[in-house]
Amino acid sequence: LEKSKLAETLQKVREENPLVHNMTNVVVTNFTANGLLALGASPVMANAKEEAADMAKIASSLVLNIGTLNPQTVEAMFLAGKAANAYGVPVIFDPVGAGATPYRTDTAQKLMNELKVAVIRGNAAEIANVVGEKWEIKGVDVGAGKGNTIELAVTAAEKLHCVVVITGKEDVVTDGKTTYIVTNGHPILTKVTGTGCLLTSVIGAFAGVEKDLIQASVAALTYYGVAADKAAAKIAPLGPGSFQMEFLNQLSMVSSEDMNIYASVKKWNGGI
Amino acid sequence: LEKSKLAETLQKVREENPLVHNMTNVVVTNFTANGLLALGASPVMANAKEEAADMAKIASSLVLNIGTLNPQTVEAMFLAGKAANAYGVPVIFDPVGAGATPYRTDTAQKLMNELKVAVIRGNAAEIANVVGEKWEIKGVDVGAGKGNTIELAVTAAEKLHCVVVITGKEDVVTDGKTTYIVTNGHPILTKVTGTGCLLTSVIGAFAGVEKDLIQASVAALTYYGVAADKAAAKIAPLGPGSFQMEFLNQLSMVSSEDMNIYASVKKWNGGI
Amino acid sequence: LEKSKLAETLQKVREENPLVHNMTNVVVTNFTANGLLALGASPVMANAKEEAADMAKIASSLVLNIGTLNPQTVEAMFLAGKAANAYGVPVIFDPVGAGATPYRTDTAQKLMNELKVAVIRGNAAEIANVVGEKWEIKGVDVGAGKGNTIELAVTAAEKLHCVVVITGKEDVVTDGKTTYIVTNGHPILTKVTGTGCLLTSVIGAFAGVEKDLIQASVAALTYYGVAADKAAAKIAPLGPGSFQMEFLNQLSMVSSEDMNIYASVKKWNGGI
Numbered sequence: 074l075e076k077s078k079l080a081e082t083l084q085k086v087r088e089e090n091p092l093v094h095n096m097t098n099v100v101v102t103n104f105t106a107n108g109l110l111a112l113g114a115s116p117v118m119a120n121a122k123e124e125a126a127d128m129a130k131i132a133s134s135l136v137l138n139i140g141t142l143n144p145q146t147v148e149a150m151f152l153a154g155k156a157a158n159a160y161g162v163p164v165i166f167d168p169v170g171a172g173a174t175p176y177r178t179d180t181a182q183k184l185m186n187e188l189k190v191a192v193i194r195g196n197a198a199e200i201a202n203v204v205g206e207k208w209e210i211k212g213v214d215v216g217a218g219k220g221n222t223i224e225l226a227v228t229a230a231e232k233l234h235c236v237v238v239i240t241g242k243e244d245v246v247t248d249g250k251t252t253y254i255v256t257n258g259h260p261i262l263t264k265v266t267g268t269g270c271l272l273t274s275v276i277g278a279f280a281g282v283e284k285d286l287i288q289a290s291v292a293a294l295t296y297y298g299v300a301a302d303k304a305a306a307k308i309a310p311l312g313p314g315s316f317q318m319e320f321l322n323q324l325s326m327v328s329s330e331d332m333n334i335y336a337s338v339k340k341w342n343g344g345i
Numbered sequence: 346l347e348k349s350k351l352a353e354t355l356q357k358v359r360e361e362n363p364l365v366h367n368m369t370n371v372v373v374t375n376f377t378a379n380g381l382l383a384l385g386a387s388p389v390m391a392n393a394k395e396e397a398a399d400m401a402k403i404a405s406s407l408v409l410n411i412g413t414l415n416p417q418t419v420e421a422m423f424l425a426g427k428a429a430n431a432y433g434v435p436v437i438f439d440p441v442g443a444g445a446t447p448y449r450t451d452t453a454q455k456l457m458n459e460l461k462v463a464v465i466r467g468n469a470a471e472i473a474n475v476v477g478e479k480w481e482i483k484g485v486d487v488g489a490g491k492g493n494t495i496e497l498a499v500t501a502a503e504k505l506h507c508v509v510v511i512t513g514k515e516d517v518v519t520d521g522k523t524t525y526i527v528t529n530g531h532p533i534l535t536k537v538t539g540t541g542c543l544l545t546s547v548i549g550a551f552a553g554v555e556k557d558l559i560q561a562s563v564a565a566l567t568y569y570g571v572a573a574d575k576a577a578a579k580i581a582p583l584g585p586g587s588f589q590m591e592f593l594n595q596l597s598m599v600s601s602e603d604m605n606i607y608a609s610v611k612k613w614n615g616g617i
Numbered sequence: 618l619e620k621s622k623l624a625e626t627l628q629k630v631r632e633e634n635p636l637v638h639n640m641t642n643v644v645v646t647n648f649t650a651n652g653l654l655a656l657g658a659s660p661v662m663a664n665a666k667e668e669a670a671d672m673a674k675i676a677s678s679l680v681l682n683i684g685t686l687n688p689q690t691v692e693a694m695f696l697a698g699k700a701a702n703a704y705g706v707p708v709i710f711d712p713v714g715a716g717a718t719p720y721r722t723d724t725a726q727k728l729m730n731e732l733k734v735a736v737i738r739g740n741a742a743e744i745a746n747v748v749g750e751k752w753e754i755k756g757v758d759v760g761a762g763k764g765n766t767i768e769l770a771v772t773a774a775e776k777l778h779c780v781v782v783i784t785g786k787e788d789v790v791t792d793g794k795t796t797y798i799v800t801n802g803h804p805i806l807t808k809v810t811g812t813g814c815l816l817t818s819v820i821g822a823f824a825g826v827e828k829d830l831i832q833a834s835v836a837a838l839t840y841y842g843v844a845a846d847k848a849a850a851k852i853a854p855l856g857p858g859s860f861q862m863e864f865l866n867q868l869s870m871v872s873s874e875d876m877n878i879y880a881s882v883k884k885w886n887g888g889i
Binding site: 099102103106107110111116117118119120121123124127128131145317318319320321322323325326 | 370371372373374375376412413414415416442445446447448449535536537538539583584585586587589590
């Protein structure tokens, strides 16, 4: 994966304006839509079972997020997911809060079992809970825990047969064979709600234009991290309100040059 | 329609603080409420069938928006719409994404058939789909297409028997006989989610204090466009995050003098 | 209640990061989560009956808000509330719009009757409607009315057997015996949607770490008001968009020293 590919993938998103169908939680809808617009993608939301499959079919990618799940939305997610699978639309899954309640954990596992998911993104605790590994969890935000994140990601990729993205202080992208570590990003992201959810949707936008899912995911993570780095450098001391605003600005402004200069990615060649 | 009427209508909104009952999509609720507050209106949201009619009855206007429709909300929209019709409360309708899925198109058409709608606002593709004309559509955002927007608006007004507002690079307001073109506004509006939805609710606020629906709609569009122009002039280069914030500021600040100086409206006298 | 206790309670929130389970309306979810994160609490949202009780059990506090209620969410609120009661998790209730429709008023009263509520917070009209007193109401925002707010609060506390917080130009906190008046805060708060709802969730965060509910409520109100005062002093003339952003900044920045200097609280010793 050459570094120049990352900027090229970003460029492709901006040229093709992929339609990203988000079935996401009620906390982050607005921020997700604005983040995708800033990137240059076209967001759409449609949660009813009466239209979810129709929308998924015409989308460039489908993003499923269980942050405020309920039986109606989950039913619609299955319909949309099956339609996406049938039409070759990549499905990106964010198991928000898996492990916090049995309903979330069960739903996350069922979605993984019954749909062909292209990329799953979560923090370490969420991914661990999806694959049945023990990890500490508190609410839906904190999931650093103590384990070896790379080992967890590789195990999860093998079990789930998809690309696994675990985000945290360092981000891991793996399909179980090839693994990358991305170190862009800034701690203030954890003080703004929905930054994880939006990242998942951004991966959706990149996966909507690039079939190599490792490349799409790494490009999305570096793009997102560079935008956060730039926003934080400019404005983090002012507080999370200002950061949220500036982060949206930077999502619209990160250039190919920024990607080439600031992207911080390395291939993982060590053991786990 | 004298230009001074536009500022007067804005003034009336600020004096009367109309209660705008919004039954809208989950992406834009917060932005809609904040935009209406900035204007000087009183927003209320109530989507349950158990109370939608009761709320509509006491409102100054009712705004229906199908951006994230589902059967429960649609049922409640019909109840609220019938109550509004019975009590003389103007109903404003935003057919978000009509044409994107059969469910949306059908629901939009049923709402138009069974309720007495005062004003419908959408982009050209959405309005075309409501009246069964062909127009390109992609997702819920893009709807410029290639046709003659004025012709479409007039045709739609004749078929739908209501005021039709089509927004885009230029905005058209018509009841099928009298037509105005508004050219305020700025392209960066398309980079912030919910700016179309909020505009529909702003039309609702103006229609809540002014019975002449052409005047109410033109006043709402110019007010909104002037606020966008002022915000963009001040801050657009910074990005969509800053614009969103400044746009809310300007919605609270556009004065009668601003309206008199900057409103860009012309009556359409040409053929179609 | 010594003034130093207020800053200590804020400090405790930041050290313990209480998990606040919010079952709230769709207008304010994002703002509520960001406000709680800025404070230093951990927000979680979970509205489905399939998991609401499980989430409430593990939370530090449960916040119920009926701003956009529907039968599904109300059923889940009862389940979560019963679980919270059983596990000693304090329940904070915001009767948004009580009085605006019979459904809201009835639901608010049922929730108060069937659950053990620790703190109820609303404007005067909402609280009056919950306890069956006459008060003017318009929509969900305006509730100053003409009555004696302190008298209303004390009466409500006696009837409802919980701490009552009535917010307005001055805020009243009472358990029916001991009453405090907080005069921090700024009128521009009424131009940003969800500032009342977020305040209720902030009370939830404080009640999650401090068992003395009068102390928790007074500390929450002064903290919130000081943040608003600081944000308004810095930025209010720019408009409500800028204020919303700066208010989130200040929620993350109010220090113990700020609390000690700016908190404006007095015990009420007069008659009612």
